[in-house]
Amino acid sequence: MKQRVLASEANKHIGKTIKIAGWVRIRRDHGKLIFLDVRDRSGIIQVVVNPTVSEASYKAAQKLKPEYVVEIEGKVNERPGKAANTNLESGNVELEATDIKVIAKADTLPFDMGSDELNLELPTLLDHRALTLRHPKIQAIFKVQAVIIDAFREYLKGEGFMEFQAPSIAPAVAEGGAEVFEVSYFDHKAYLTQSPQLYKQIVMSAFERVFSVNKIFRAEPSVTTRHLAEVVSLDAEMAFIDSWEDVRDMAENTVRFILERVEKKCKKELSLFKTTLPVMIDKTPSISLSQAQEKIFKHFKRDVRGQKDLNPEDEREICEIIKEESGSDFVFIYGYHTRNKPFYVYPNPKNPEFNEGMDLLCRGLEWLSGGRRINDYNQLMEHVKLWKMDPAKISMFLEAFRFGVPPEGGFAFGAERMTMQILSLSNVREASIFPRDMERVDEKFSAKQ
Amino acid sequence: MKQRVLASEANKHIGKTIKIAGWVRIRRDHGKLIFLDVRDRSGIIQVVVNPTVSEASYKAAQKLKPEYVVEIEGKVNERPGKAANTNLESGNVELEATDIKVIAKADTLPFDMGSDELNLELPTLLDHRALTLRHPKIQAIFKVQAVIIDAFREYLKGEGFMEFQAPSIAPAVAEGGAEVFEVSYFDHKAYLTQSPQLYKQIVMSAFERVFSVNKIFRAEPSVTTRHLAEVVSLDAEMAFIDSWEDVRDMAENTVRFILERVEKKCKKELSLFKTTLPVMIDKTPSISLSQAQEKIFKHFKRDVRGQKDLNPEDEREICEIIKEESGSDFVFIYGYHTRNKPFYVYPNPKNPEFNEGMDLLCRGLEWLSGGRRINDYNQLMEHVKLWKMDPAKISMFLEAFRFGVPPEGGFAFGAERMTMQILSLSNVREASIFPRDMERVDEKFSAKQ
Numbered sequence A, B: 001m002k003q004r005v006l007a008s009e010a011n012k013h014i015g016k017t018i019k020i021a022g023w024v025r026i027r028r029d030h031g032k033l034i035f036l037d038v039r040d041r042s043g044i045i046q047v048v049v050n051p052t053v054s055e056a057s058y059k060a061a062q063k064l065k066p067e068y069v070v071e072i073e074g075k076v077n078e079r080p081g082k083a084a085n086t087n088l089e090s091g092n093v094e095l096e097a098t099d100i101k102v103i104a105k106a107d108t109l110p111f112d113m114g115s116d117e118l119n120l121e122l123p124t125l126l127d128h129r130a131l132t133l134r135h136p137k138i139q140a141i142f143k144v145q146a147v148i149i150d151a152f153r154e155y156l157k158g159e160g161f162m163e164f165q166a167p168s169i170a171p172a173v174a175e176g177g178a179e180v181f182e183v184s185y186f187d188h189k190a191y192l193t194q195s196p197q198l199y200k201q202i203v204m205s206a207f208e209r210v211f212s213v214n215k216i217f218r219a220e221p222s223v224t225t226r227h228l229a230e231v232v233s234l235d236a237e238m239a240f241i242d243s244w245e246d247v248r249d250m251a252e253n254t255v256r257f258i259l260e261r262v263e264k265k266c267k268k269e270l271s272l273f274k275t276t277l278p279v280m281i282d283k284t285p286s287i288s289l290s291q292a293q294e295k296i297f298k299h300f301k302r303d304v305r306g307q308k309d310l311n312p313e314d315e316r317e318i319c320e321i322i323k324e325e326s327g328s329d330f331v332f333i334y335g336y337h338t339r340n341k342p343f344y345v346y347p348n349p350k351n352p353e354f355n356e357g358m359d360l361l362c363r364g365l366e367w368l369s370g371g372r373r374i375n376d377y378n379q380l381m382e383h384v385k386l387w388k389m390d391p392a393k394i395s396m397f398l399e400a401f402r403f404g405v406p407p408e409g410g411f412a413f414g415a416e417r418m419t420m421q422i423l424s425l426s427n428v429r430e431a432s433i434f435p436r437d438m439e440r441v442d443e444k445f446s447a448k449q
Helices: A007-012 A055-062 A122-127 A136-158 A197-207 A244-265 A267-272 A289-300 A312-326 A377-386 A391-402 A415-423 B007-012 B055-062 B122-127 B136-158 B197-207 B244-265 B267-272 B289-300 B312-326 B377-386 B391-402 B415-422
Strands: A017-030 A033-040 A043-049 A069-078 A093-104 A182-185 A188-192 A209-217 A230-239 A286-288 A330-334 A357-362 A365-373 A408-414 B017-030 B033-040 B043-049 B069-078 B093-104 B182-185 B188-192 B209-217 B230-239 B286-288 B330-334 B357-362 B365-373 B408-414
Touching (some): A007 A017, A007 A033, A007 A043, A007 A093, A017 A043, A017 A093, A033 A055, A033 A069, A043 A055, A043 A069, A136 A209, A136 A230, A136 A244, A136 A267, A136 A415, A136 B136, A197 A209, A197 A230, A197 A408, A209 B209, A244 A267, A244 A357, A244 A365, A244 A408, A286 A289, A289 A312, A312 A330, A408 A415, B007 B033, B007 B043, B007 B093, B017 B093, B033 B055, B033 B069, B043 B069, B055 B093, B136 B209, B136 B267, B136 B415, B197 B209, B197 B230, B197 B391, B230 B244, B230 B415, B244 B267, B244 B330, B244 B365, B244 B415, B286 B289, B289 B312, B289 B330, B312 B330, B365 B415, B408 B415
Parallel strands (some): A043 A093, B043 B093
Antiparallel strands (some): A017 A033, A033 A043, A069 A093, A209 A230, A357 A365, A365 A408, B017 B069, B069 B093, B182 B188, B230 B408, B330 B357, B357 B365, B365 B408
């Protein structure tokens, strides 16, 4: 649109006449004046409509309803200090309307969209996704998510990682049988990928350092606040490591970079959620599973020593302890039980019962998983047997390792879950623009029957 | 790996001892000397192994085979002008080995990987994807593809577009019935998305300018050199346009930016393919479908006037004509028959039989499609009826337009096809890292039976 000025740029034109375009967010009639909040992609600007300035504009404004699309010409006036709204992009100015054109009308909204909070139950929020995406607080979620994903890519590109496109359709179920979606694939069966793990290891074996932003699909028949059927997975894999700590450090630096970028680029969005970013100290503490269990025992007198994994309560408690000890909201846990984890995870050579896999926890929740992988073909084949894998189903993966692969490892995390955790959302569905779960793909299934 | 120097950086260390690590690409025994080409993620460096310098290294080198992973210490020597290899990253230096360690061994290769060209039939190339991905010319394809995708994102971010994650699972088949993959989705049926079109229009209706890099799935039961079952789609959509030409110009500028980035960042890769980038002149010519048909008639005496679309021969010929007329390898074709295109394409208000959709052709092939869309709810509903769509299946999409959407449009193209066309590959499967088609998901189906 020619000569249109964005809301966020209006304060660069004080005293001048400009044209804005956007959606009417709120109309407030104040005696002789009408105030409009107009939203565009950059933010919100206040428009004041004064009949003594433009009678025609006043008449037009009287008919405006929420979500009407308008084009408004007017003069940019500074707002006196007290009247300035620091929550708006151009909060120190307002537009005095001289011409208002309606570009598109809107039906009456099914609920109020004009408050700071969109007080809807989750099903309603999602049933009306096309509309609720227009609320500034909902928009903030996906702006933050875009920054998270972009920062992930930016950091790894800077570290010499190459982006690749992991496939979504897989020929067979390599790991975990039940929780996979089957696809009618021409005359065959195929499956949606649960993880790009084996593919990223293949691509790593050729390109050394690779990352991927891709979909993964989980058919877990459970409805929790933390699970989605379709997830945006951020995956990285790197060769020529000296030890699993190289992978851990790369993961830590990636998360650190993401947090820095979110802090820098999403001030407004974070403030809407009244949330502060978790503290990542200079060197995030790393402790083994058994050390974590000892700490929990000492501190909370709860004995989980010898358990094969941390349960949610353990995760909360260990994060609490580490926060107290070091000030860090993050902690790496490594040294899980080898037989409790996938076949490709590297066993600790000194104590092969435990492996060199790791998780990054923050404020009681898992943010990221990864670790060193087996790179030696013979060792890999031993694990394939022990784990009772069918080598035919992973033959392309195994071929990569038949032809020389250096020590390597990688990590992965879900974009929605990280978005949820950064913004302290209560349900991961809020962090997925079109969430898919057992009960819903766009509409709830029950609504269709 | 500590203190490792990448092949491409070796020439910054002339006269010094460094450590490199990578894969043995070629071993050449020349009398008393052994030469190695060692490949890492940055490129290839030549190593010379001289028994008078290091007897142990010489013995180790004698046992090296292609794709062994090695760590080599040695002194960086300048190669005399004549001996320099300008095709290598560090072609003006070589490493004189003082220590060679084998990190991982490799089986004997099933075919020669040491030539500049990997002379394999496509099925063999894909059957051994894990291995063939290590060939420099195959790697070049995916490096170029990563640059294309990244440039797409970079350009649009600069223009105020927000990235969003389009879903892969859809609840119903909105357009074109037969060519869609069905998914067993818990107790329901769902489908893989053929296009994010309706989702990107929904997201545009909230965020104005959006783009997405996402998978689309096509179950076309045909095996051609130009079709894949799983495609990386680059999609953009923008609101507040004045006319379809705004969309066209954004598409042109996006492609121009991508070409510039590929030219700048992929010199080495382009040279491997002995290809030159297509010429995009200052303003790419735009002609209507009927003008194109007239030109073909005039120039080639072939009468396709009145046909509803361009066929492949027409596309080749119109590109030839435009090239001759203007020097441009690109041409936009607009003004297709309204009823021949999807329901959401905007009809020309002066002549509604023709629409404001467009294609960008280059060197005889379609690169990109897009155009203006209908933004008025009532007009959209008329088309829904005329096209015999089921409104219930697109209710979320329709809701977006019930609540006010400005004039808008967008465009999309496939990353693999653009990669193929830029590198003049003969088959789009070469441009997909793990291509899926009717006959293959990783392995050929016939191989499994």
